[in-house]
Amino acid sequence: MKQILVIAEIFAGQIRPITWELVTAARKIKNSPGLKQLSPTIQIIVPADNPALLSEKIAKQTGIDVIGLQIPELKNYTSEIYIYCLEQLIKKIDPSHVLAAHTSQGQDFAPGLALGLNAVAISGVNGIRSDENGLIYSRPVFNNTRNQMLRPASNRPVTLTLMPGTFKPDERKDGEPGRVDIRKIPFAPAVCGKEHIQHCRTVKKIFEDQTLEEAKVIIAAGRGIKEKEELKSILKFAQCFPTAAVGASRPLVDMNWLGYQHQIGITGATVAPKLYIACGISGSSQHLAGIKDAEFVVSINKNPQAPIFRHSDVCIIADIIEFIGTFLKKQEI
Amino acid sequence: MKILVCIKQVGSEGEVNRFDAHALEEALDLKDRFETQLSESVTVDVVTVGPVEAARIIKRAFGMGADTGYHIVAEDPEYVSPFVTATRLASAAKKRPYDLILTGIMSTDMMTGQTGPMLAKIMGLPCATAVIKTNLPTNDNLIEVERELENGFRDCLKIRMPAVLTIQAGINTPRYPRLSKMLAAGQKEIKTFKETDIFPEPIEEREIYIGLALPEKTRSGRVLEGSLPDKAEQLLALLKEKDLI
Numbered sequence: 392m393k394q395i396l397v398i399a400e401i402f403a404g405q406i407r408p409i410t411w412e413l414v415t416a417a418r419k420i421k422n423s424p425g426l427k428q429l430s431p432t433i434q435i436i437v438p439a440d441n442p443a444l445l446s447e448k449i450a451k452q453t454g455i456d457v458i459g460l461q462i463p464e465l466k467n468y469t470s471e472i473y474i475y476c477l478e479q480l481i482k483k484i485d486p487s488h489v490l491a492a493h494t495s496q497g498q499d500f501a502p503g504l505a506l507g508l509n510a511v512a513i514s515g516v517n518g519i520r521s522d523e524n525g526l527i528y529s530r531p532v533f534n535n536t537r538n539q540m541l542r543p544a545s546n547r548p549v550t551l552t553l554m555p556g557t558f559k560p561d562e563r564k565d566g567e568p569g570r571v572d573i574r575k576i577p578f579a580p581a582v583c584g585k586e587h588i589q590h591c592r593t594v595k596k597i598f599e600d601q602t603l604e605e606a607k608v609i610i611a612a613g614r615g616i617k618e619k620e621e622l623k624s625i626l627k628f629a630q631c632f633p634t635a636a637v638g639a640s641r642p643l644v645d646m647n648w649l650g651y652q653h654q655i656g657i658t659g660a661t662v663a664p665k666l667y668i669a670c671g672i673s674g675s676s677q678h679l680a681g682i683k684d685a686e687f688v689v690s691i692n693k694n695p696q697a698p699i700f701r702h703s704d705v706c707i708i709a710d711i712i713e714f715i716g717t718f719l720k721k722q723e724i
Numbered sequence: 725m726k727i728l729v730c731i732k733q734v735g736s737e738g739e740v741n742r743f744d745a746h747a748l749e750e751a752l753d754l755k756d757r758f759e760t761q762l763s764e765s766v767t768v769d770v771v772t773v774g775p776v777e778a779a780r781i782i783k784r785a786f787g788m789g790a791d792t793g794y795h796i797v798a799e800d801p802e803y804v805s806p807f808v809t810a811t812r813l814a815s816a817a818k819k820r821p822y823d824l825i826l827t828g829i830m831s832t833d834m835m836t837g838q839t840g841p842m843l844a845k846i847m848g849l850p851c852a853t854a855v856i857k858t859n860l861p862t863n864d865n866l867i868e869v870e871r872e873l874e875n876g877f878r879d880c881l882k883i884r885m886p887a888v889l890t891i892q893a894g895i896n897t898p899r900y901p902r903l904s905k906m907l908a909a910g911q912k913e914i915k916t917f918k919e920t921d922i923f924p925e926p927i928e929e930r931e932i933y934i935g936l937a938l939p940e941k942t943r944s945g946r947v948l949e950g951s952l953p954d955k956a957e958q959l960l961a962l963l964k965e966k967d968l969i
């Protein structure tokens with residue numbers, strides 16, 4: 392009987408909600424036509440220095456059996472500790488699938504773990520389906536303009552990192568909690584008893600203001616804005632609205648054209664305005680993650696194929712500067 | 725100190741992957757900082773796996789200040805497993821005792837983000853992804869870096885070199901290639917290897933490529949038709965109707 396393993400995402404002693412999405416995906420794999428007859432079981436691995444409480448919480452929430460992977464040295468996450476200890480645990484289990492989150496943490500340890508397990512490794516999975524030959528995984532490629540479909544070439548274990556927001560967490564009906572089994576695997580650094588990666592501290596960039604989070608209207612600029620000067624157009628556009636905040640895709644913030652408090656997306660702000668206007672933004676998964684809860688999305692882009700158009704209510708194919716110019720004239724009338 | 729930067733050619737115009745330009749800049753910037761503060765010399769080499777034309781990005785890297793370029797020539801089908809790429813890159817990374825190997829956080833075409841961490845695992849080296857800041861290495865071969873997490877968080881780490889770092893945009897502004905360096909680069913030799921010479925047996929692909937599809941739509945995507953003024957007019961009407969303007 393093969394196992395489907397889920398690696399819970401723990402950050403600063405807390406369970407990250409993506410863990411529930413991973414469980415949904417694991418259930419989908421378990422119930423896929425190819426695997427169903429083999430009746431695989433799901434287990435959730437919870438790595439922590441003291442995993443008992445977290446494990447019980449997860450077992451109760453999901454009704455699935457949990458392995459609390461106790462690593463006394465794991466005060467803070469490092470890829471070195473994760474890869475070393477997970478590899479030892481998982482090799483013994485010899486699972487069919489290992490699921491981790493496509494987050495800063497999962498992307499950091501999963502590829503190394505996959506090679507340690509001699510596994511197939513597919514990252515950024517945003518869809519799972521099956522045909523007569525088994526499971527097919529899709530993942531974004533070419534700046535998110537296409538999805539690439541892959542299947543494993545052999546029956547090695549498969550490690551997947553799943554794009555956040557792809558699978559809805561299952562509603563939990565009251566039921567029996569899963570069993571919790573604590574297993575201790577100390578981290579023993581391979582070389583001269585010293586670790587290679589030492590965690591010093593975690594810091595947080597403070598948002599200077601919260602206007603984006605609260606804004607009803609957000610006008611957001613992307614790399615369709617070619618020069619810093621052109622941002623003036625965006626500001627004028629924003630002034631058409633009673634109160635509108637200016638947002639930006641990451642590259643504009645990276646170039647210091649706008650401050651970090653304007654950045655929207657997975658490494659910036661998550662926003663939920665009534666109106667979001669994306670100006671020259673292509674629609675990467677990392678940007679889209681920040682605007683899922685926007686009520687109405689308008690995008691202006693000169694490329695009819697831009698992925699953002701698949702995630703917009705209204706699409707305007709136009710040069711952004713020309714469009715704003717025309718819009719301002721219309722509004723004056 | 726010896727640094728190796730993995731650079732990839734992407735896109736229809738054959739440009740350097742955006743994140744790799746940041747990785748190369750960080751290597752050159754470490755060199756500048758190192759040489760001024762510690763007066764120890766630093767070499768920055770680059771390596772690429774790609775078709776014959778990919779030599780262009782190595783020349784560009786010379787123009788930015790890279791010392792030696794390795795080109796593993798491989799004419800690949802539409803899909804190459806990141807494991808295969810990492811295995812090929814490892815063959816170049818083993819040529820000299822590199823203290824640091826830098827890659828981009830991801831390529832903009834394949835977007836796996838796996839090549840760097842896999843290269844590290846193959847070589848038995850520690851790895852940190854999404855690096856957004858580096859400090860100068862200390863005498864005991866430790867380098868302090870910051871890696872970017874979600875929501876404005878960062879982890880500060882001390883890593884024992886040799887190590888692999890994957891570089892996130894926002895760490896620096898890549899310099900432009902200098903004409904004088906580009907001209908001098910004409911004399912620099914690119915060390916070219918045929919992939920079939922290094923790997924007589926093909927490396928096993930672990931995934932089967934099926935094809936491409938359009939991403940699913942999440943919203944209705946009504947396209948406004950007509951001339952530019954027509955489109956502006958329609959948007960204005962729509963926003964008024966919704967009482968947003």
Ligand SMILES: Cc1cc2nc3c(=O)[nH]c(=O)nc-3n(C[C@H](O)[C@H](O)[C@H](O)COP(=O)(O)OP(=O)(O)OC[C@H]3O[C@@H](n4cnc5c(N)ncnc54)[C@H](O)[C@@H]3O)c2cc1C
Nearest residue numbers: 613614615640641656657658671672673678693694710711
């Ligand atoms: C770990 C990680 C985290 C990230 N976090 C974030 C994040 O939080 N937020 C974020 O935004 N990104 C993030 N990114 C970056 C992300 O992958 C994309 O690179 C980025 O979102 C692209 O920004 P863009 O759409 O402005 O630029 P591009 O992708 O370059 O798109 C520019 C668009 O403008 C259009 N255009 C060009 N000229 C014009 C014109 N004259 N008129 C109209 N349209 C025009 C083009 O057709 C194109 O669609 C992250 C990346 C990584 C790897």
Ligand SMILES: Nc1ncnc2c1ncn2[C@@H]1O[C@H](COP(=O)(O)O)[C@@H](O)[C@H]1O
Nearest residue numbers: 730731773827828830831836837838839
């Ligand atoms: N063909 C290649 N040649 C050189 N470096 C590569 C190649 N493919 C990937 N890389 C490196 O690995 C990083 C991550 O790429 P990827 O795993 O494709 O997202 C890139 O930013 C490059 O630094």
